[in-house]
Amino acid sequence: MLRERVAELVSKASGGDLAAADILAADCSLPALGLTSIAYLRLIDLLETEFDCDVDLDGGHLNTLDGLVEHIAGQRK
Amino acid sequence: MTAGPPAVEAPGLTALPPRTVEFRGARDGQAALTWGQQGIWRSTQWLDDGDPYFNLPWTLPVTGAADVDAVLRAVGRLVERHETLRTAFVRDGDSTSQRVSREGRLTVGVYEAAAKPMSAAKALAAELAATGFDYAAELPIRCAVVCQRGRPRALALALSHLALDGWSLNTVAAEWPRLVAGEDLPGPDWQPLDQAAFERSDPPPGGQALRHWRTGLTSAPRSMFDFPAREPEEPRFVRHGMDSPAAAVAAEALAARHGVTTSSVLTVASAALLGAVTGHRTAALQLIVSNRHHPGMEAMAGPAAQDGLCVIDLGDGTFAGALRHGHRRTMATYRNGHYDPALVLAAWEAEAWRRGADIDLDAFFNDVRQAGRWQGLPQVDPGDAAALATLRGRTRTFFVGAYPAVKARIFFATGPAPSTCEFYVLVDTAFLPGDVAERMLTGLEELLVRAVSEEVLLDQVAKIAGLDPVPRPAGWTAIGHDWVSLPETEALLRRVCGTGVAAVALEDGDDGAPLLTGYLVARPGLDTPEAVHTAFMRAATGRTDVLAPHHYVLCAAPPADSAGWPGCPRLAEGGGREPSPSTNPWER
Incomplete structure (x- = not known):
């Protein structure tokens, strides 16, 4: 569920340019899918609001959907 | 109305x-x-x-x-x-x-x-x-x-x-x-x-951004332009541009490979070129932050952009490593671009006071592409070296203009073109020759294209880009992130104390870090470290070659020869950094 929800938020942050289904199916990084800097910033705000967490900008977890999911799951423990 | x-x-x-x-x-x-x-x-x-x-x-x-x-x-x-x-x-x-x-x-x-x-x-x-x-x-x-x-x-x-x-x-x-x-x-x-x-709400926004600025100010070089100035050209500021689809294709390939954005690729490449020319392993750039990711601001008509401080520790490894690290720094900068300018200015002045030099952050980067990306780039496989080389045949560089006054020593910027890397470099010719602007553009393309096909070491960037690192004459030395002319610093201390009798020495501090000590003879009105620091900072305003001593030693009389300063009887000594600038008469 968390993975699907994060994918929806990535899609929302991209202004709908990226479809959640494509994000879930992708085997490449989010920037490779076309996620831009400003979309990343929107995404971080969305994640922090929705999951009441602090997204750490250091570390490679920002690059991929699974990295983000793992990072958020770790924060919620 | x-x-x-x-x-x-x-x-x-x-x-x-x-x-x-x-x-x-x-x-x-x-x-x-x-x-x-x-x-x-x-x-x-x-x-x-x-x-x-x-x-x-x-x-x-x-x-x-x-x-x-x-x-x-x-x-x-x-x-x-x-x-x-x-x-x-x-x-x-x-x-x-x-x-x-x-x-x-x-x-x-x-x-x-x-x-x-x-x-x-x-x-x-x-x-x-x-x-x-x-x-x-x-x-x-x-x-x-x-x-x-x-x-x-x-x-x-x-x-x-x-x-x-x-x-x-x-x-x-x-x-x-x-x-x-x-x-x-x-x-x-x-x-x-x-x-x-x-x-103006309570609590006010911008607290995290202010902390980001404070951290950046302490880790930034006091200037990227801490080397001897030159006779400026006329007009003084020169801007060149480039249209390079090949650079765009290469930047997209690097972004996808390393999980970063093309905006970060261009920012880090600019930082690497600037660091290679100026002899810095840590580069400080001000990024123009649109601040449009905040709710409400996205649809607001009105100026919202502010300058964000981006300090990138390029390190001594590879360009790829710098990209991954630099991407996080650019993201943090874009995230922390909304702040009260008065509070940042106060933090900036406090850090200058502590560091002992103006903090010159007049190196800028601005990505003006719509939504921060290209669209419709040529369909060229970046792994195909021959195809990329052919694409480079379409690269064009051009002179944009020259201006008498610009508030920047260097300014990197993209243009809005969607299907090519439209890129601009402006330089202050009081520090860098005007043709460096053009060579930085071709160097940027070369760096990006090269990094697609091979591992690029940062210490090779100047050579790859065809840029000459600035020379620093004897007497210049690195203190932390800062390059300092010890002869000029000593000359300024002599001028400040009025007696013409003073010396600076680089010594080992208690923590092993280099400690710049200034020795001088006290006189009425200049008889405390605080008074000397105040006078030095005022005299050093705008200079990028001198650094205020970390420690001042005020003596009653000069030694017989300059080597004798440490043994002179001392009237007072200290860093002179108290009181803080907010209560200090020294103000810019």
């Missing part, structure tokens, strides 16, 4: 009687400037009254069967919708505030073009923008309708940058055809007055 365009004559245009648009918005109001407005306002204060530098000439096409009345109604609706277009900037003593008028009149010129109405509108817009705005008394918009055979074909505009930034222009451009068509658009629900109130 009223405004009208100055009488304009443009070739190929016949002036028809001007028209008047009356507007009546939803509200009026007055508030302090938003932080974004403060940034532009401060820049305008650098210039003489009436200087048109911050005017934006602009044109909007008129399509379909709209007549002049429909276009004038659309202009009225535009001004009614966006309070920023009916805002004056009024001074009250030392402070300036934004004042929104609810209603007023705008005189709109009407012209008949003999041919090419869009080109004629562009020339007309340039004419309209050639005169500075009276920010206190004039609407920040001037416009004129350009017709062909009686039918409107374009709207020529001149706008004050205090009213709109690049993002807002896109917002207006998207609304324009709908307004001309008579569509009833929902009103924007966030205006600069709302933004000003938000920025």
